[in-house]
Amino acid sequence: MTEHLVVIGADAxxxxxxxxxxxxxxxxxxxxxxxxxxxxxxYSACGIPYxxxxxxxxxxxxxxxxxxxxxxxxxxxxxxxxxxxxxxVGRRVRxxxxxTGAEQWTGYDHLVIATGAEPVRPDRPGFTAPGVHGxxxxxxxxxxxxSLRHGVRQVVVVGGGYIGVEVAEAMLRRGLEVTMLHxxxxxxxxxxxxxxxxxxxxxxxxxxxxLPGAEALEVLLxxxxxxxxxxxxxxxxxxDLVVLGLGVRPRTALARxxxxxxxxxxxxxxxxxxxxxxxxxxxxxxxxxxxxxxVSGRHQHVALGxxxxxxxxxxxxxxxxxxxxFPGVVGTAVTRVCDxxxxxxxxxERQATAxxxxxxxxxxxxxxxxxxxxxxxxxxxxxxxEHGTGRLLGMQIVGGPGAAKxxxxxxxxxxxRLTVEQLVHQDLGYAPPFSPVWDPVLVAARKAANQL
Amino acid sequence: MTEHLVVIGADAxxxxxxxxxxxxxxxxxxxxxxxxxxxxxxYSACGIPYxxxxxxxxxxxxxxxxxxxxxxxxxxxxxxxxxxxxxxVGRRVRxxxxxTGAEQWTGYDHLVIATGAEPVRPDRPGFTAPGVHGxxxxxxxxxxxxSLRHGVRQVVVVGGGYIGVEVAEAMLRRGLEVTMLHxxxxxxxxxxxxxxxxxxxxxxxxxxxxLPGAEALEVLLxxxxxxxxxxxxxxxxxxDLVVLGLGVRPRTALARxxxxxxxxxxxxxxxxxxxxxxxxxxxxxxxxxxxxxxVSGRHQHVALGxxxxxxxxxxxxxxxxxxxxFPGVVGTAVTRVCDxxxxxxxxxERQATAxxxxxxxxxxxxxxxxxxxxxxxxxxxxxxxEHGTGRLLGMQIVGGPGAAKxxxxxxxxxxxRLTVEQLVHQDLGYAPPFSPVWDPVLVAARKAANQL
Numbered sequence: 001m002t003e004h005l006v007v008i009g010a011d012a013x014x015x016x017x018x019x020x021x022x023x024x025x026x027x028x029x030x031x032x033x034x035x036x037x038x039x040x041x042x043y044s045a046c047g048i049p050y051x052x053x054x055x056x057x058x059x060x061x062x063x064x065x066x067x068x069x070x071x072x073x074x075x076x077x078x079x080x081x082x083x084x085x086x087x088x089v090g091r092r093v094r095x096x097x098x099x100t101g102a103e104q105w106t107g108y109d110h111l112v113i114a115t116g117a118e119p120v121r122p123d124r125p126g127f128t129a130p131g132v133h134g135x136x137x138x139x140x141x142x143x144x145x146x147s148l149r150h151g152v153r154q155v156v157v158v159g160g161g162y163i164g165v166e167v168a169e170a171m172l173r174r175g176l177e178v179t180m181l182h183x184x185x186x187x188x189x190x191x192x193x194x195x196x197x198x199x200x201x202x203x204x205x206x207x208x209x210x211l212p213g214a215e216a217l218e219v220l221l222x223x224x225x226x227x228x229x230x231x232x233x234x235x236x237x238x239x240d241l242v243v244l245g246l247g248v249r250p251r252t253a254l255a256r257x258x259x260x261x262x263x264x265x266x267x268x269x270x271x272x273x274x275x276x277x278x279x280x281x282x283x284x285x286x287x288x289x290x291x292x293x294x295v296s297g298r299h300q301h302v303a304l305g306x307x308x309x310x311x312x313x314x315x316x317x318x319x320x321x322x323x324x325x326f327p328g329v330v331g332t333a334v335t336r337v338c339d340x341x342x343x344x345x346x347x348x349e350r351q352a353t354a355x356x357x358x359x360x361x362x363x364x365x366x367x368x369x370x371x372x373x374x375x376x377x378x379x380x381x382x383x384x385x386e387h388g389t390g391r392l393l394g395m396q397i398v399g400g401p402g403a404a405k406x407x408x409x410x411x412x413x414x415x416x417r418l419t420v421e422q423l424v425h426q427d428l429g430y431a432p433p434f435s436p437v438w439d440p441v442l443v444a445a446r447k448a449a450n451q452l
Numbered sequence: 453m454t455e456h457l458v459v460i461g462a463d464a465x466x467x468x469x470x471x472x473x474x475x476x477x478x479x480x481x482x483x484x485x486x487x488x489x490x491x492x493x494x495y496s497a498c499g500i501p502y503x504x505x506x507x508x509x510x511x512x513x514x515x516x517x518x519x520x521x522x523x524x525x526x527x528x529x530x531x532x533x534x535x536x537x538x539x540x541v542g543r544r545v546r547x548x549x550x551x552t553g554a555e556q557w558t559g560y561d562h563l564v565i566a567t568g569a570e571p572v573r574p575d576r577p578g579f580t581a582p583g584v585h586g587x588x589x590x591x592x593x594x595x596x597x598x599s600l601r602h603g604v605r606q607v608v609v610v611g612g613g614y615i616g617v618e619v620a621e622a623m624l625r626r627g628l629e630v631t632m633l634h635x636x637x638x639x640x641x642x643x644x645x646x647x648x649x650x651x652x653x654x655x656x657x658x659x660x661x662x663l664p665g666a667e668a669l670e671v672l673l674x675x676x677x678x679x680x681x682x683x684x685x686x687x688x689x690x691x692d693l694v695v696l697g698l699g700v701r702p703r704t705a706l707a708r709x710x711x712x713x714x715x716x717x718x719x720x721x722x723x724x725x726x727x728x729x730x731x732x733x734x735x736x737x738x739x740x741x742x743x744x745x746x747v748s749g750r751h752q753h754v755a756l757g758x759x760x761x762x763x764x765x766x767x768x769x770x771x772x773x774x775x776x777x778f779p780g781v782v783g784t785a786v787t788r789v790c791d792x793x794x795x796x797x798x799x800x801e802r803q804a805t806a807x808x809x810x811x812x813x814x815x816x817x818x819x820x821x822x823x824x825x826x827x828x829x830x831x832x833x834x835x836x837x838e839h840g841t842g843r844l845l846g847m848q849i850v851g852g853p854g855a856a857k858x859x860x861x862x863x864x865x866x867x868x869r870l871t872v873e874q875l876v877h878q879d880l881g882y883a884p885p886f887s888p889v890w891d892p893v894l895v896a897a898r899k900a901a902n903q904l
Contacts, residue, residue, distance in 0.1 A: 046882075046889070056826070057826065162883075305882065306882035309890060313898075326877060332879045336886070343881055345881075370496065370498075372496065374507070404881060405886055408880045409861070411879050412878050413864055415879065416870070418864075418868070428784060428860045429786035429797075429863070430784075431498060431618075431856075432499050434857055435758075435857070438758070438761060439860075
């Protein structure tokens with residue numbers, strides 16, 4: 001008998017799941033319907049800042065697979081259709097065609113919830129005006145690009161996290177004056193303050209006016225109804241464009257209404273196979289779920305395309321009769337603002353302390369190439385290791401080109417629960433254009449090992 | 453009582469050992485004498501191609517620590533003094549001052565052998581003429597730079613391994629016409645042939661005339677006694693400069709004469725603490741030892757500054773009353789020729805077959821950044837995994853900027869004996885400037901896992 005797989009949300013997690021299930025089960029075995037309220041499928045939301053900044057030439061470059069391509073693979077993709085209710089007992093979802101308002105129930109044998117995340121937008125005056133933009137969707141990116149045609153000169157970026165710094169770079173590339181407001185004492189709150197300071201200094205060198213500890217209160221509008229300034233706890237900042245980079249939270253109202261289990265961050269809770277806890281036939285992945293952090297042993301919310309794709313692969317494999325598991329994350333994240341690279345994995349000092357883990361901290365300064373090569377990019381590595389066990393707990397890196405991807409070594413070491421002493425002896429690639437004879441990651445590990 | 457540590461060879465391994473022992477034991481506890489037949493200490497031999505190519509401005513930049521600095525730290529460093537005999541029973545070494553020929557026995561309580569490696573030089577006509585150069589020592593580098601002042605236009609590089617390709621880059625940077633001869637079917641014999649072919653194609657795109665399967669037979673000299681051509685099995689190749697990049701072998705004649713244990717590659721054999729097997733008081737490290745390959749379980753010879761430094765640290769720690777071990781290598785190596793990056797770790801197909809390991813092979817092509825970023829550097833990843841266990845056995849990468857250091861992920865995975873299935877789920881750093889949403893290393897792992 002043909003079973004029916006229904007997918008809610010046609011981006012990374014949802015369509016990876018659908019595609020992988022399709023690869024493993026033919027049309028006669030599995031019918032697949034995917035509902036998407038938007039007008040696009042399978043695109044790189046992470047690429048939007050690079051499109052907005054002019055580095056990526058056009059929107060279509062960000063689309064990994066078009067609706068037509070999905071349909072040609074036997075996936076019935078319904079764009080412009082929002083699922084407004086899940087009935088887990090009746091195994092059906094209620095879809096609403098946004099253009100007509102027409103509603104219809106669709107039954108399922110297997111359901112994949114991949115509703116993604118929604119950007120945090122302050123519920124304060126002016127934040128919904130034209131000229132105030134998010135960068136989470138292709139439509140938002142297009143609207144921002146459209147705003148840039150209004151003779152924009154000054155932009156205020158609200159938020160100093162990943163999206164904030166990426167948007168700052170994009171706006172610098174557009175030749176705009178950039179002011180960044182963020183509530184925390186330093187930008188990049190997923191780093192400790194000492195490394196966050198390096199990011200702020202880097203932003204300032206690039207010409208960004210960074211205002212730490214400044215909470216945006218209101219977007220002040222001009223006679224045309226577009227921004228003229230942002231008022232914050234630190235004063236008034238002229239702006240003819242405002243971009244929001246305040247992070248995202250799981251989009252799970254639908255799941256919540258269906259009584260599905262959510263975690264403390266509002267994300268769906270699943271087991272390792274990405275099956276929603278307490279269900280037999282409901283799966284979830286991507287930005288709408290919480291994931292296990294293998295270092296802290298706690299669940300957290302991480303909105304990252306790379307996890308979403310893996311979730312989709314795991315779900316699709318399991319739906320297709322195979323066996324796959326997503327073991328968890330270690331909290332790796334990298335970004336860039338112009339040639340300043342930023343990376344983190346595992347726990348920060350703050351997180352390690354909160355988790356009750358006694359730890360030592362070492363900070364080293366080194367270079368991404370042999371120091372004798374002129375212009376060898378400088379970098380700072382911060383490492384945390386647990387007292388007693390010597391286990392690596394986390395790493396943060398800020399520096400020039402070649403800095404960020406070094407974090408991958410720590411990411412693999414964290415997943416393997418390596419001690420810093422073991423880390424010291426890893427056989428990493430060495431040649432002068434790529435590393436000093438002691439890779440900075442190993443220098444940091446060595447310093448931490450000495451301290452323990 | 454003050455003990456006496458004698459070190460033979462004042463480069464990476466020897467002086468790291470001496471420095472680390474000094475850090476842990478004061479002058480009243482440990483007297484340290486280091487014999488060095490050359491005129492320099494603690495320099496980066498790996499940096500010589502970049503000096504010769506003009507990227508590193510001068511010789512002194514390559515010297516990490518001068519003799520004076522070592523002496524100021526209480527290490528009695530005797531330059532121009534060659535140790536010509538080790539008497540392990542009498543616990544003494546016979547040193548010869550090269551300038552005077554004067555010889556003297558020096559007793560030791562602990563001996564560190566760090567005599568390094570010697571370049572392979574064909575015992576064939578013309579190979580010792582002026583204008584025929586190695587690049588292993590600072591003196592050789594200086595001689596090569598001196599030769600460049602003789603109106604050099606055409607250079608033949610003999611050898612297609614790490615040194616060969618690095619010298620090729622250096623000579624290209626000097627604006628010379630470069631011909632590369634190598635005996636193997638493709639350059640970079642530490643890679644499999646399919647990846648070696650990519651290196652050859654890259655060299656050819658850069659303008660290097662690569663002659664595979666060509667063995668150098670003779671350097672033909674002009675009336676001035678300098679090269680005019682190299683004759684090989686492939687013909688005659690005009691050359692007014694010849695650079696040798698034929699690799700190195702352990703410099704262990706001294707150790708052999710003293711009856712110390714050598715391995716099949718002629719390197720000293722030690723235990724994990726870097727103590728020479730069968731001895732109590734003799735240690736060895738760096739390019740003169742063989743190291744355990746953790747993947748194959750066999751010993752091999754790897755001449756790399758990064759291992760030498762680690763060996764020195766381990767020896768110095770143990771001599772200083774601490775406990776340290778060098779667990780082994782996984783065979784990681786990286787290099788670059790202009791913007792073509794080359795990396796390998798673990799076993800090649802050839803090596804896996806020789807080790808009797810049944811394996812699957814996957815090759816993937818991807819990019820070092822999100823593919824939609826214009827100019828995203830292309831790269832090829834080859835992966836090997838063991839049948840039955842699924843264990844990662846090796847990886848090779850050839851590609852543009854950002855390719856090579858990705859090998860570190862595989863290096864850590866190899867040391868941890870990860871399966872390719874486990875590798876797929878590593879939480880690697882992702883952002884469009886650094887990686888596609890599936891890192892190429894993970895794509896390769898996924899393909900191999902699917903095949904198993």
